[in-house]
Amino acid sequence: MLAFTVRRLLQSVIVLFVMSIIVFLGIYAIGNPVDILINPEADIAEQEATIRRLGLDKPVWTQYFTFLTNVLQGDLGTSFVHNEPALLIILERLPATMELAVGAVGLAIIIGIPAGIIAGLYPDSIIGRGIMAGSILGFSLPTFWVGLMLIMLFSVMLGWLPASGRGDTVGFLGVQVSFLTWDGLTHIFLPAFNLALFKMSLVIRLARAGTREVMLQDYIKFARAKGLSNVRVIGVHVLKNILIPVVTVLGLELGSVIAFAVVTETVFAWPGIGKLLIDSIGNLDRPLVVAYLLMTVTMFIIINFVVDILYSLLDPRVRLGDMKA
Amino acid sequence: MTGNEPTLCVENLQTYFYTKSGVIKAVDDVSFTVDKGEVLGLVGESGSGKSVTGFSILGLVDPPGRIAGGRIRFKGHSLTTLPEKEWRNLRGSRISMVFQDPMMTLNPVLRIDTQMIEAVTAHENISRQEARTRARDALGQVGIPSPDERLKAYPHQFSGGMRQRVAFSIALINKPDLIIADEPTTALDVTIQAQILHEAQKLCRDTGTALIWITHDLTVIAGLSDRVCVMYAGRIVEAGGINQVLDTPHHPYTYGLIGSVPSRNKRGAPLAQIAGMTPSLLNLPPGCAFRQRCPRASRACLTEPEIHELKDGRAVRCFHPYEEEATA
Ligand SMILES: Nc1ncnc2c1ncn2[C@@H]1O[C@H](COP(=O)(O)OP(=O)(O)OP(=O)(O)O)[C@@H](O)[C@H]1O
Ligand code: SF4
Ligand SMILES: [Mg+2]
Numbered sequence: 001m002l003a004f005t006v007r008r009l010l011q012s013v014i015v016l017f018v019m020s021i022i023v024f025l026g027i028y029a030i031g032n033p034v035d036i037l038i039n040p041e042a043d044i045a046e047q048e049a050t051i052r053r054l055g056l057d058k059p060v061w062t063q064y065f066t067f068l069t070n071v072l073q074g075d076l077g078t079s080f081v082h083n084e085p086a087l088l089i090i091l092e093r094l095p096a097t098m099e100l101a102v103g104a105v106g107l108a109i110i111i112g113i114p115a116g117i118i119a120g121l122y123p124d125s126i127i128g129r130g131i132m133a134g135s136i137l138g139f140s141l142p143t144f145w146v147g148l149m150l151i152m153l154f155s156v157m158l159g160w161l162p163a164s165g166r167g168d169t170v171g172f173l174g175v176q177v178s179f180l181t182w183d184g185l186t187h188i189f190l191p192a193f194n195l196a197l198f199k200m201s202l203v204i205r206l207a208r209a210g211t212r213e214v215m216l217q218d219y220i221k222f223a224r225a226k227g228l229s230n231v232r233v234i235g236v237h238v239l240k241n242i243l244i245p246v247v248t249v250l251g252l253e254l255g256s257v258i259a260f261a262v263v264t265e266t267v268f269a270w271p272g273i274g275k276l277l278i279d280s281i282g283n284l285d286r287p288l289v290v291a292y293l294l295m296t297v298t299m300f301i302i303i304n305f306v307v308d309i310l311y312s313l314l315d316p317r318v319r320l321g322d323m324k325a
Numbered sequence: 326m327t328g329n330e331p332t333l334c335v336e337n338l339q340t341y342f343y344t345k346s347g348v349i350k351a352v353d354d355v356s357f358t359v360d361k362g363e364v365l366g367l368v369g370e371s372g373s374g375k376s377v378t379g380f381s382i383l384g385l386v387d388p389p390g391r392i393a394g395g396r397i398r399f400k401g402h403s404l405t406t407l408p409e410k411e412w413r414n415l416r417g418s419r420i421s422m423v424f425q426d427p428m429m430t431l432n433p434v435l436r437i438d439t440q441m442i443e444a445v446t447a448h449e450n451i452s453r454q455e456a457r458t459r460a461r462d463a464l465g466q467v468g469i470p471s472p473d474e475r476l477k478a479y480p481h482q483f484s485g486g487m488r489q490r491v492a493f494s495i496a497l498i499n500k501p502d503l504i505i506a507d508e509p510t511t512a513l514d515v516t517i518q519a520q521i522l523h524e525a526q527k528l529c530r531d532t533g534t535a536l537i538w539i540t541h542d543l544t545v546i547a548g549l550s551d552r553v554c555v556m557y558a559g560r561i562v563e564a565g566g567i568n569q570v571l572d573t574p575h576h577p578y579t580y581g582l583i584g585s586v587p588s589r590n591k592r593g594a595p596l597a598q599i600a601g602m603t604p605s606l607l608n609l610p611p612g613c614a615f616r617q618r619c620p621r622a623s624r625a626c627l628t629e630p631e632i633h634e635l636k637d638g639r640a641v642r643c644f645h646p647y648e649e650e651a652t653a
Pocket of ligand 2: 576577578613614615616617619620621622623625626630642643644645646
């Protein structure tokens, strides 16, 4: 366990370092922020002063080196546009995105696993086929379109749920959250559902395939031969086996949920980091984009680590020490 | 219910699988009884319907299969007319089963104690602690060292032989009246096989538990069972006391089976094999199912032979059975 953690930490540092170079060079290639940031009417001396202040006159390697030294001191740079530390701006917006992502994954699990098990137990029934048809739609319809349709149906036509924003928030463990107020809940439901659809379809497929395979195993027949009730056979013997792939895949996908949140946040005007990223790219706000990407990579690394630990807890045959880190 | 009621009485059991390509008569007109404390051997080659017979008794035939006819009486009560819930109450408490492959019978992600305790609490309203004590005793009973610690282990931490012992201890935990052992030693090596056989036999003598021992190998049950039923293509073709059947097989199929048992051959002599393959159970041709492989087949065998009762409680389903002098 300790060896595993240390190995994983070292690898993470290397990944982060390589990532930082790629991100920095990539953003450098996109465009010159000077064109956007500096008032064209300002005189040459003023323009050059700004360029020098932002450090944009130096060669790219020097800029990268300055950036790296700052990062090692915990400073991810200052947003060109907001004139505030990039990290601070991101952290301010992060709870909204995390709340949305966790809500989406939660919905995917709560709806996806039972639906997948039912589809796996009765693959030829109308309900089993219906669930599978639904999951195909969830896979293939584009997120932004479904989002717009949800708004059209539930907000515009039926008027049941609000179409944008976070609604009322309350402080919870030091951050502002929506899910603890009724108004916030009504606001988060549609975007979370929208973001969940793709993962839900994935969970349905994994749970269905797992259920079909596990149901044929001798140990299920043996469990039934012990006289266990169907509830126990399915709720314990089947569920525990199918949870292994579901948790693994979903855990790894949590990162991509955060990445996909960019679309959902834009459609539902959800004030999270996804929307922030889109705005920053539009403004060529380099420090903010770089900080966002590095944050996301760090998050992926942490998530993978947690998933591996969860996986070893769920499947007794896996020991962390044996696992390739 | 009288004292000499057999533990299990199967009458004309038919278990069919209704598949898309046709009806598979996996078990067709099978009858036998098992008395208290008796060991009945059920022998036949792969696909002859032994396991399906066992699952029928437990009420665990998977769709598209179902019991299409016949009766199963357990201690005087009819099982086939029982509501599913009551049949389930008998499973694992009064009738239990041990499967062929010990590597596959235990759930890999649940600890042994979970899998043992649930077998008790499914049938009895007792505390987890009591159930746990009983699980520990059951593990000790089948010869697993330091059962208290082993309860906390997962199946993959046991060897195959040990896993089969665990499976047996689960089957025994509620002191059933009948155990169906479906080739439980086939996957194990010979020494462990002998140990488990010996212990199973002792158990039946001591507790009066009836045992159905399913196998495709006659030698396995030679020293174990009292009576034997030989199955072929879903039917019983010969039945009788184990020693009589081994000494003077009447049915050509049994005769061939014994011929193919190594220990009964002269040392160095080539093994006799039964030529041909088990016929497909789908669209069995009319007449005796063994016809294509039978050295004694005649025109008469184009019609279906009935099972004949002989003396000494023996029975055979054949038009031209071997007589006693035929086996020298
Ligand atoms: N789920 C099923 N669907 C369709 N047919 C089945 C099914 N299960 C069993 N059968 C049929 O029943 C026949 C008997 O199967 P069974 O498992 O009882 O054989 P067996 O005598 O136990 O053989 P083995 O020694 O290989 O275990 C098989 O040949 C198969 O055709
Ligand atoms: S009935 Fe005929 S074919 Fe069948 S086993 Fe007897 S002799 Fe052979
Ligand atoms: Mg079998």
